[in-house]
Amino acid sequence: xxxxxxxxxxxxxxxxxxxxxxxxxxxxxxxxxxxxxxxxxxxxxxxxxxxxxxxxxxxxxxxxxxxxxxxxxxxxxxxxxxxxxxxxxxxxxxxxxxxxxxxxxxxxxxxxxxxxxxxxxxxxxxxxxxxxxxxxxxxxxxxxxxxxxxxxxxxxxxxxxxxxxxxxxxxxxxxxxxxxxxxxxxxxxxxxxxxxxxxxxxxxxxxxxxx
Numbered sequence: 001x002x003x004x005x006x007x008x009x010x011x012x013x014x015x016x017x018x019x020x021x022x023x024x025x026x027x028x029x030x031x032x033x034x035x036x037x038x039x040x041x042x043x044x045x046x047x048x049x050x051x052x053x054x055x056x057x058x059x060x061x062x063x064x065x066x067x068x069x070x071x072x073x074x075x076x077x078x079x080x081x082x083x084x085x086x087x088x089x090x091x092x093x094x095x096x097x098x099x100x101x102x103x104x105x106x107x108x109x110x111x112x113x114x115x116x117x118x119x120x121x122x123x124x125x126x127x128x129x130x131x132x133x134x135x136x137x138x139x140x141x142x143x144x145x146x147x148x149x150x151x152x153x154x155x156x157x158x159x160x161x162x163x164x165x166x167x168x169x170x171x172x173x174x175x176x177x178x179x180x181x182x183x184x185x186x187x188x189x190x191x192x193x194x195x196x197x198x199x200x201x202x203x204x205x206x207x208x209x210x211x
Contacts, residue, residue, distance in 0.1 A: 183207040
């Protein structure tokens with residue numbers, strides 16, 4: 001069993017069954033942990049910067065306040081995990097299940113998230129500015145007060161999402177589905193992909209547009 005506050009090598013953790021392990025505040029920076037089972041593990045405050053987490057099962061894991069910036073997070077299962085207050089800035093996340101995930105107050109700025117499932121997730125008060133969020137499923141997600149300025153949401157599904165008071169200025173919305181989304185007091189402006197008809201519809205639903 002790995003000790004906390006240490007930096008185990010990749011050979012120690014790759015392919016391991018670490019389900020439910022307590023790795024609170026562990027220093028795993030740069031470690032290779034691919035193909036391991038970390039479901040329901042406690043990684044609160046862990047340092048995972050630059051770590052290789054390819055094909056990891058992190059479903060139900062506690063990653064609150066962890067630093068996951070610049071880590072390899074491809075082909076992961078993060079369903080139902082806790083990523084509140086987590087730093088995932090500058091991270092590339094492809095083909096990951098993030099449905100039912102808690103991302104409140106998370107720093108996702110500048111991250112590259114393609115083909116991500118974020119259905120029913122909570123991103124309230126998260127910073128997602130400048131992130132690439134193409135082809136992401138945000139249906140029924142809570143994005144209230146989220147900073148999405150300059151993010152790329154092209155071809156993403158925001159149907160029935162909560163966008164109350166979110167900042168979507170300069171956000172790319174090419175072929176983005178905003179039907180039935182709650183846009184009360186959401187800020188828009190200089191959005192690529194919005195037709196005049198779509199703009200007027202959003203205004204009628206409570207959105208605010210800057211010139």
